[in-house]
Amino acid sequence: MSATSSKSRIVLFLLVVIALVFFITSFVAAAFTNSVNNSIQEASSQASCIIVQTGEDKVFGECGFS
Numbered sequence: 872m873s874a875t876s877s878k879s880r881i882v883l884f885l886l887v888v889i890a891l892v893f894f895i896t897s898f899v900a901a902a903f904t905n906s907v908n909n910s911i912q913e914a915s916s917q918a919s920c921i922i923v924q925t926g927e928d929k930v931f932g933e934c935g936f937s
Contacts, residue, residue: 920934 920932922930922932924930
């Protein structure tokens, strides 16, 4: 009976480890996403660009800096 108990403890331990890894990586990903969004917002506050693609696959762009 102790072997079954030992196996269940190992499985429970592995589940806890997997859950911790999942939560840690999700928090790191959220922090990284926020830092990327902040840098994009800073760049977009400096320049406002309009890009248009025509039916003939020509691309025109214009940027205004503030």
